[in-house]
Amino acid sequence: MGSLRTDLWREKSSMNALIAEPIAKLIMALLIGLGIYFGIKHYNGLNQKIGRLETVLEEKQDLIDAQNQNFISLKKQVTEQAEAISSLQRVQEELKQNSEQRKINIQEIINNDQDAKTWAAQPVPDHIRRLFNNTQASAAK
Numbered sequence: 855m856g857s858l859r860t861d862l863w864r865e866k867s868s869m870n871a872l873i874a875e876p877i878a879k880l881i882m883a884l885l886i887g888l889g890i891y892f893g894i895k896h897y898n899g900l901n902q903k904i905g906r907l908e909t910v911l912e913e914k915q916d917l918i919d920a921q922n923q924n925f926i927s928l929k930k931q932v933t934e935q936a937e938a939i940s941s942l943q944r945v946q947e948e949l950k951q952n953s954e955q956r957k958i959n960i961q962e963i964i965n966n967d968q969d970a971k972t973w974a975a976q977p978v979p980d981h982i983r984r985l986f987n988n989t990q991a992s993a994a995k
Contacts (some may be wrong), residue, residue: 963970 964974965971
C-alpha cells in the first residue's frame, strides 16, 4: 500500500507540474507584458515631461534674449548720455573761458580808454533803469 500511495502522489505531483507549468508561463508572460506596458507608459510620460521642459526652456531663453536686448539698449543709452554730458561740459568750459576773457577785455578797455572810462562812470538813465526793473519784475511773476 505504501507504494501505491507513493505512486499516486508522484502521479499527482507530475499532473500538478503539468498544470502548473503552463500557468507559470502564462503568469510570467503577463508579468513581462505588464512590465513592458508600464515601461512604455513611463517612457511616454518622460517624453511628455521633456517636451514641457523644452517649452519652458525656450520661453526662458526668449526672456533672457529680450533682457539682453534691453541691457544692450540701456548700455547704448548710457554711453550716448555720457558722451552728451562730456560734450556739454566741454562747451560749458569754453563758454566760461570766453566769459572770463570778455571780462578781462572790458576791464582793459575801461582802464585804458578814457572815453569808455567816462562813459562807464555815468549813471544809467532813469528810463533805461525802469525798463530793466519792469523786465525783471515780469520775469519774476
